[in-house]
Amino acid sequence: MNEQQAIDRAEQIIGEAVDGMSPRPTLERMGNAPVGACLARDDHGPDERVQVTLIYKLTGVPGAQAQNLVRQARDAWLKKGYTYNTSGEVDWAGAFPTVYMRTEPDDFWMDAVTGVVDRAKGEGIASLKVTSPCFLPPGKASAGSAAADPAAFETAEADSPAARRALGHSSRIYDALGVGSVPPRTGEGLTTVRDEALAGVHHTWSTVPLSDEERTRAVARAETYFRGAGWNVRRLPAPEAAPALVAGHPEEHTVAQVAASPTGALRVAVTTPFDGPASADV
Known part of the structure; x- marks a missing residue:
């Protein structure tokens, strides 16, 4: 198109x-x-x-x-x-x-x-x-061709403190959501993120496709978990059937996002800086 x-x-x-x-x-x-x-x-x-x-x-x-x-x-x-x-x-x-x-x-x-x-x-x-759906303008070869720092999305070492911290948070979010996940898709998994404002680890994954009611209940459970664990939580403007929230850890500056995906699943993203605490159980 x-x-x-x-x-x-x-x-x-x-x-x-x-x-x-x-x-x-x-x-x-x-x-x-x-x-x-x-x-x-x-x-x-x-x-x-x-x-x-x-x-x-x-x-x-x-x-x-x-x-x-x-x-x-x-x-x-x-x-x-x-x-x-x-x-x-x-x-x-x-x-x-x-x-x-x-x-x-x-x-x-x-x-x-x-x-x-x-x-x-x-x-x-x-x-x-x-x-409309997204499409490439003339002269662009592929959807991932934007000029970027070569290290921006390099594979992260899973045994680094930041990676363990990101994976630990993802695991607890998974438990809070109470729904199944799917194998990583293109663009998901554990990556290193580097730009002018941040150097850290980014972990993304998706749940199985859910009904509108299931998504709403799952996001509510995640919000309850975040608030109970002391995170700062903000609901993002979205249609009722596409709930989304972002949460920030006040001590380690980790940011987590839970949002409805166009596939009907929930997409989870956790980004944590390299210089946070070593333990994944903060």
């Missing part, structure tokens, strides 16, 4: 949502640069891919029709065979009811959202967004 093909497909998906709408809205394009850096990669590796994002505001209809337009977009996409990214349950009484969906098999992600303008009158605004 190239940039124009991605834009054309995104426009087609928008059109599929709007063509049968009643009343028929006017599409107002939001933003001038639809092509940006790839945000879909979840293994923190170098990446020169890009992706297209198109956002349209639906105007020219009564504000009270905003929720109705979002429902119509959802129904049109379902008729095309597209699927929910979440359970499909939407809190239509909330401030910003949103439908998250994806196309199959080409994996464009889209959402239809409505926001309240005047709650007393039941009026709001609606918008549609479509995001």
